[in-house]
Amino acid sequence: MSLDTWLNGRTGTVNQSTTRANNRPVSRIVIVGGGTAGWLAACRIAAAADPAAEHPIEVTLIASPDVATVGVGEGTWPTMRATLEKIGISEVEALLACDGSFKQGSRFIGWATGAEGDAYLHPFSPPVDADPVALVAAWQAKAAGCSFADAVTPQAGVAQRRLAPRQRSMPDYAGALNYGYHLDATKLAGLLARHATGRLGVRHLCDHVTGVERAEDDTVLAVHARSHGPIAGDFFLDCTGQAALLMADVPWIDRGGTLFNDRALAVQVSVAPDSPIAAQTDATAHRAGWIWDIGLPTRRGVGCVYSSGHMSDDEAAATLAAYLGVAEVPTARRLVFRSGHRERFWSGNCLAIGLSAGFLEPLEASAIVTVELSIDALLADWPSPATMPIQAKRFNELFRYRWDRIVEFLKLHYALSRRQEPYWRDHRAPETMPERLAELMALWTHRPPCSDDLPMVDEVFAAASYQYVLYGMTDAVTAPGQFRPQPAPKLAAVEQRARALSASLPTNRAYLDALRAAHGSPALEQQS
Amino acid sequence: MSKHAILTSEQHRELRVSTTRGADLGDAVMSSLIVPDEFRRVQNEYPILFHRNLERDSYTALALFGFENGENLFLDGDRWDARYRPLAVDIQPFLIGRPAIEGGEAQVHVDLDSPRIAPGGEGVRVFDEDGRPTPYLETIAEQLGALDAGWRGSDDFFAALTRYNLIEPLTVDVTLDNGSEHRLAGYHGIDEDRLQALDASELGDLHDAGHLMPIFMALASLSNLAKLIARKNAAVARG
Numbered sequence: 001m002s003l004d005t006w007l008n009g010r011t012g013t014v015n016q017s018t019t020r021a022n023n024r025p026v027s028r029i030v031i032v033g034g035g036t037a038g039w040l041a042a043c044r045i046a047a048a049a050d051p052a053a054e055h056p057i058e059v060t061l062i063a064s065p066d067v068a069t070v071g072v073g074e075g076t077w078p079t080m081r082a083t084l085e086k087i088g089i090s091e092v093e094a095l096l097a098c099d100g101s102f103k104q105g106s107r108f109i110g111w112a113t114g115a116e117g118d119a120y121l122h123p124f125s126p127p128v129d130a131d132p133v134a135l136v137a138a139w140q141a142k143a144a145g146c147s148f149a150d151a152v153t154p155q156a157g158v159a160q161r162r163l164a165p166r167q168r169s170m171p172d173y174a175g176a177l178n179y180g181y182h183l184d185a186t187k188l189a190g191l192l193a194r195h196a197t198g199r200l201g202v203r204h205l206c207d208h209v210t211g212v213e214r215a216e217d218d219t220v221l222a223v224h225a226r227s228h229g230p231i232a233g234d235f236f237l238d239c240t241g242q243a244a245l246l247m248a249d250v251p252w253i254d255r256g257g258t259l260f261n262d263r264a265l266a267v268q269v270s271v272a273p274d275s276p277i278a279a280q281t282d283a284t285a286h287r288a289g290w291i292w293d294i295g296l297p298t299r300r301g302v303g304c305v306y307s308s309g310h311m312s313d314d315e316a317a318a319t320l321a322a323y324l325g326v327a328e329v330p331t332a333r334r335l336v337f338r339s340g341h342r343e344r345f346w347s348g349n350c351l352a353i354g355l356s357a358g359f360l361e362p363l364e365a366s367a368i369v370t371v372e373l374s375i376d377a378l379l380a381d382w383p384s385p386a387t388m389p390i391q392a393k394r395f396n397e398l399f400r401y402r403w404d405r406i407v408e409f410l411k412l413h414y415a416l417s418r419r420q421e422p423y424w425r426d427h428r429a430p431e432t433m434p435e436r437l438a439e440l441m442a443l444w445t446h447r448p449p450c451s452d453d454l455p456m457v458d459e460v461f462a463a464a465s466y467q468y469v470l471y472g473m474t475d476a477v478t479a480p481g482q483f484r485p486q487p488a489p490k491l492a493a494v495e496q497r498a499r500a501l502s503a504s505l506p507t508n509r510a511y512l513d514a515l516r517a518a519h520g521s522p523a524l525e526q527q528s
Numbered sequence: 529m530s531k532h533a534i535l536t537s538e539q540h541r542e543l544r545v546s547t548t549r550g551a552d553l554g555d556a557v558m559s560s561l562i563v564p565d566e567f568r569r570v571q572n573e574y575p576i577l578f579h580r581n582l583e584r585d586s587y588t589a590l591a592l593f594g595f596e597n598g599e600n601l602f603l604d605g606d607r608w609d610a611r612y613r614p615l616a617v618d619i620q621p622f623l624i625g626r627p628a629i630e631g632g633e634a635q636v637h638v639d640l641d642s643p644r645i646a647p648g649g650e651g652v653r654v655f656d657e658d659g660r661p662t663p664y665l666e667t668i669a670e671q672l673g674a675l676d677a678g679w680r681g682s683d684d685f686f687a688a689l690t691r692y693n694l695i696e697p698l699t700v701d702v703t704l705d706n707g708s709e710h711r712l713a714g715y716h717g718i719d720e721d722r723l724q725a726l727d728a729s730e731l732g733d734l735h736d737a738g739h740l741m742p743i744f745m746a747l748a749s750l751s752n753l754a755k756l757i758a759r760k761n762a763a764v765a766r767g
């Protein structure tokens with residue numbers, strides 16, 4: 001059926017339809033793609049929508065039965081707590097259904113020198129509130145050997161003991177410390193899909209999109225699906241992953257020259273039922289990349305990320321095997337990617353969310369949080385037909401800023417290294433360095449990162465994150481002392497708080513076992 | 529029968545205690561022993577009554593939480609709706625132990641049969657992994673010390689009240705909104721008329737010994753009876 005006949009069949013004539021579309025608020029949302037990004041978007045929009053509105057928002061999600069989701073994104077940011085709460089999923093349900101555990105940060109092993117004992121934590125909780133210069137001075141005044149994270153936040157000691165960030169008696173999504181989740185991404189998508197269709201009224205079409213129908217001005221009018229034919233909408237979300245079915249024409253900005261990693265080898269290792277569950281993602285550097293290690297209650301997800309220009313696939317497999325302490329890696333998934341993103345994310349009446357917008361190597365688990373931020377921005381400034389070009393421009397500027405900052409923050413981890421392998425030396429080559437990062441790093445050789453260095457209200461990575469990485473990998477700068485010192489933060493209180501929390505928090509394993517004992521887990525997965 | 533043990537970091541390195549509130553944790557009680565040192569804080573929340581122990585011919589003080597056995601009108605699920613809880617409630621499942629020898633130092637004992645002994649790795653640790661007391665145990669030790677000192681002061685306090693004949697039987701008749709009548713009997717309180725009749729030197733004696741303030745606190749605390757009745761009415765109305 002041609003578009004004309006189809007539109008005529010519905011509304012009379014194409015012209016009439018266009019006129020009406022211009023006056024009507026954006027209410028028919030079509031999401032293409034049923035991975036984490038698509039279902040998160042569907043849930044957030046449907047949960048926020050008022051069904052009693054004059055023009056109620058209708059969300060349709062088309063998921064292809066032919067396309068497997070990527071499903072290895074297993075670490076979330078603390079933002080996921082607010083996201084799940086807004087969607088209306090209880091924390092208990094999320095933890096049980098996604099085989100989840102708590103993530104309190106990332107530990108970087110072997111990044112500075114690769115020598116024995118080279119490790120630091122980048123926790124989610126910010127340092128105790130203080131002027132950055134005074135904070136660094138107070139840390140330096142502590143006994144030698146005390147890491148920056150240990151000195152400035154009780155989270156370091158808690159994470160090291162593999163304790164949960166909360167007690168079960170606390171209200172949902174509240175914590176004694178800041179935390180996100182480690183979870184099974186495939187199960188998360190499943191939970192979101194059940195919640196979206198079962199409780200939020202999202203229309204789910206299991207169909208394969210074969211074409212896109214555009215108006216002369218490039219506005220998307222409908223997507224064509226194999227069984228359902230044309231599916232019209234006012235606004236389209238491209239959540240189709242690397243395929244980018246609706247956004248493929250928008251130019252791609254390659255970031256591979258700054259972030260070399262372009263391959264990953266992912267495995268899952270089962271764990272003993274009573275084994276301890278780590279409180280952070282471990283990222284262990286190797287000679288041409290790094291290995292992620294994410295502990296869930298029933299398994300560990302482990303993956304070797306590497307640069308194909310510096311390491312062969314076989315060498316990567318051997319590196320992973322050596323890490324796991326096995327002769328040969330079990331069945332592994334091979335992932336090929338290229339760090340980069342679109343030049344624009346919002347084009348016409350179509351917004352790319354998820355891998356269709358871009359992908360950066362998973363070092364800081366930035367994929368899901370970028371999805372969350374995109375949906376936040378969309379809902380905060382809901383598209384209106386008359387102003388859509390302005391909204392698109394503003395969105396694109398904001399997210400270009402954010403992708404640039406994420407690229408810089410990821411690069412920082414490599415730029416500060418003193419490892420000598422070719423991969424690591426290449427990473428420090430000036431031509432691979434974003435200019436802004438090089439300038440900031442120059443400044444930070446004589447003063448700490450401060451909030452003025454990251455001036456946006458909602459920076460993806462705040463100054464605290466830069467401090468954790470900088471002082472995890474390098475020595476502190478000593479202020480020349482030309483100014484009166486600011487009030488020193490009370491680091492003794494941090495220590496006392498760490499002691500109190502270490503005493504009162506259960507281990508991740510004890511928490512999650514007790515949760516399962518109290519609620520049982522399989523029942524939740526049966527819902528649909 | 530309770531199983532008491534001397535608390536040691538060797539024996540109880542992994543011990544965890546539930547510090548949340550709940551009926552299943554032993555909080556569904558109508559009263560708790562209190563000591564005169566804490567009357568000031570207790571009278572912000574609870575009526576203070578005296579109870580005569582016939583065997584020992586002595587008195588103890590109580591904070592009242594309810595009108596019948598097992599009724600704690602401050603307990604709401606896992607919440608204890610008050611800004612202060614008596615020391616004797618807060619220190620559970622710990623207690624003060626004294627060795628058999630005269631003059632031996634007080635020890636911290638733990639009731640291992642208490643429902644507050646947490647199974648399964650949840651609850652608050654008493655010792656850290658190196659065997660040092662946690663901040664929680666440090667707080668408990670301070671509370672136990674305060675309670676121990678309070679006990680020793682308690683006998684003096686009631687001896688003084690007896691000496692000045694300031695204790696009188698107290699009966700509280702309660703009529704609830706639904707018309708049902710309840711009577712709290714067998715308790716004692718301060719005889720206000722006698723208190724008013726004391727002369728300056730008698731008041732001075734009581735004051736010098738530190739008893740005057742708790743006497744007035746106990747007297748003032750009875751205004752909490754009306755609030756407790758209101759809680760009871762609300763509980764009855766909820767069903």
